[in-house]
Amino acid sequence: MAEMATTQSPVDVTDESLAAAARSGDRQAFDTLVSRYRDIAFAYALTHLNSREEAEDVTQEAFVRALMALNRFRIQASWGAWLMRIVRNLCHDALRRRRVRSSVTLDDRWMDSAPTPELLTLFSERRSELLSAIEAMPEKFRIPLLMHYGARRTNKEIALALGLPESTVIGRIAGALRFLRKRMVDLQ
Amino acid sequence: MKIACLRFKRALARITADDGEIPADGAIARHLESCEACARELAWFRSAGHALQKSLTAEQAGAGFTDATWARLSAAGRPRRSPVGVVMAVSAGCTAMIVFALLIRHSPAPTGLPSHDLTPTVSTKRVPNIGGGSLTEKKIPKSPLSGTGIAATHPEKNSSDPPAAIRHRRGVLPRGGRRIARRLRIKTATPLVSAADKHAPEAQPIPWEQIASWYEYQGDYRAAEATYLQAVRADPSEAHLFNAGRTAECAGDVAQAIEFYTHVLKHEHAQESPARQELPSEKETSPWNEHSHSI
Numbered sequence: 001m002a003e004m005a006t007t008q009s010p011v012d013v014t015d016e017s018l019a020a021a022a023r024s025g026d027r028q029a030f031d032t033l034v035s036r037y038r039d040i041a042f043a044y045a046l047t048h049l050n051s052r053e054e055a056e057d058v059t060q061e062a063f064v065r066a067l068m069a070l071n072r073f074r075i076q077a078s079w080g081a082w083l084m085r086i087v088r089n090l091c092h093d094a095l096r097r098r099r100v101r102s103s104v105t106l107d108d109r110w111m112d113s114a115p116t117p118e119l120l121t122l123f124s125e126r127r128s129e130l131l132s133a134i135e136a137m138p139e140k141f142r143i144p145l146l147m148h149y150g151a152r153r154t155n156k157e158i159a160l161a162l163g164l165p166e167s168t169v170i171g172r173i174a175g176a177l178r179f180l181r182k183r184m185v186d187l188q
Numbered sequence: 189m190k191i192a193c194l195r196f197k198r199a200l201a202r203i204t205a206d207d208g209e210i211p212a213d214g215a216i217a218r219h220l221e222s223c224e225a226c227a228r229e230l231a232w233f234r235s236a237g238h239a240l241q242k243s244l245t246a247e248q249a250g251a252g253f254t255d256a257t258w259a260r261l262s263a264a265g266r267p268r269r270s271p272v273g274v275v276m277a278v279s280a281g282c283t284a285m286i287v288f289a290l291l292i293r294h295s296p297a298p299t300g301l302p303s304h305d306l307t308p309t310v311s312t313k314r315v316p317n318i319g320g321g322s323l324t325e326k327k328i329p330k331s332p333l334s335g336t337g338i339a340a341t342h343p344e345k346n347s348s349d350p351p352a353a354i355r356h357r358r359g360v361l362p363r364g365g366r367r368i369a370r371r372l373r374i375k376t377a378t379p380l381v382s383a384a385d386k387h388a389p390e391a392q393p394i395p396w397e398q399i400a401s402w403y404e405y406q407g408d409y410r411a412a413e414a415t416y417l418q419a420v421r422a423d424p425s426e427a428h429l430f431n432a433g434r435t436a437e438c439a440g441d442v443a444q445a446i447e448f449y450t451h452v453l454k455h456e457h458a459q460e461s462p463a464r465q466e467l468p469s470e471k472e473t474s475p476w477n478e479h480s481h482s483i
Contacts, residue, residue: 022261027258030258030261034253034254034257035254038249038253039248042248042249046246046247047246052247056249056250056253056256059253059257060253060257060260061260063257063260063261064257064260064261064264067261068261068264068265145240146244146246148205149237149241149244150240150244150245150246151246152241152246170202170205170206171202171205173205174198174201174202174204174205175201177201177204177205177233177237178201181201181229181232181233181236
């Protein structure tokens with residue numbers, strides 16, 4: 001398994017093969033696997049937890065659990081989906097421990113330090129209003145929006161992370177945009 | 189707002205959220221060419237998306253993320269129990285064993301040893317003839333105490349002797365013997381003391397009926413029946429005889445049970461002639477005796 005993971009191009013090797021090789025100690029396979037899912041898993045954790053340290057911890061723990069419990073993984077399912085399910089569960093656990101679910105203020109880490117001309121033009125320097133509008137969004141809209149526009153994740157990746165069909169993700173991002181427009185127009 | 193606008197309103201945001209491309213020959217494209225409001229709205233969505241994409245930045249995982257995860261995975265792959273925990277567990281176990289051994293060693297010696305081991309084997313015996321009449325011969329099953337080194341003593345021939353006690357020999361208890369002894373509330377691993385040992389005045393002999401109850405509890409009704417008969421010899425009471433009949437009934441020996449019950453009734457009617465006097469000698473009727481005797 002480890003040989004297969006190392007001799008083939010990383011793109012050709014399936015997640016399951018890489019996971020098995022990584023579990024048996026193949027560092028290269030492990031690196032490839034982590035590089036595939038690190039960003040989306042971290043983005044999801046960050047959007048939920050809004051804490052870099054916690055997000056990193058949760059993502060690392062998810063990788064470890066997914067690899068350690070490889071024998072419980074059903075081959076019919078996607079390993080990436082399984083990993084993301086673990087990430088979701090860990091995020092929910094972390095939020096439950098924190099008991100301030102969704103009440104964390106969307107801090108400035110999501111905003112560039114230098115506002116772009118588009119932003120200045122569009123929102124007329126109402127940066128705080130934009131942030132509060134995003135914060136006021138239902139979670140089902142906010143998470144895909146932040147993952148899409150903030151973490152630069154594709155709709156397919158977000159669908160994997162959320163465990164939803166891609167069309168649902170597109171619909172939710174569209175809903176987030178409509179929510180944002182209504183909010184900004186109302187404030188004008 | 190036109191009706192067509194309502195129709196395409198939701199599609200505009202969806203187009204932006206997707207790849208942003210409008211189907212060239214679709215109904216939406218034709219509507220956007222003719223509806224300035226919808227075209228403006230689509231432009232707003234596109235600008236918002238673009239602005240959000242350029243303005244929102246998410247932090248990326250740290251550079252050492254992969255190494256840290258690998259280290260965690262390596263740590264998780266090792267046994268979870270720390271060496272300190274193993275050492276503590278082993279030392280606690282050893283301490284417990286030493287304490288247990290010391291407790292056993294210093295426990296008081298039991299008294300009232302039997303004069304001889306009455307560990308039964310399968311034997312033929314005669315049930316006691318209480319109140320007259322002959323009783324059938326039957327097999328006594330092997331006692332659960334047999335072979336364990338635990339033996340139930342019977343009353344000495346002298347009826348004034350204390351009731352039986354159960355003994356064991358130190359170090360010869362086979363598997364299960366200690367458990368049985370513990371259930372019978374006998375101190376185990378005590379030094380062997382002779383039955384003739386006079387230095388055991390605080391002996392707490394176990395009554396036959398208690399031993400019989402134990403057999404009964406274990407489901408060994410034959411042994412229970414025989415032990416109840418021993419109890420009758422030690423203390424001729426209808427209760428013991430009735431229990432003997434009851435256990436015989438439980439063992440499936442109805443005829444024998446009826447006989448015992450009959451004796452109980454006779455015994456009640458003949459108070460002046462205690463059943464004990466009619467019992468055969470203990471040596472002859474001991475359920476633990478290998479010799480069969482006819483009454």
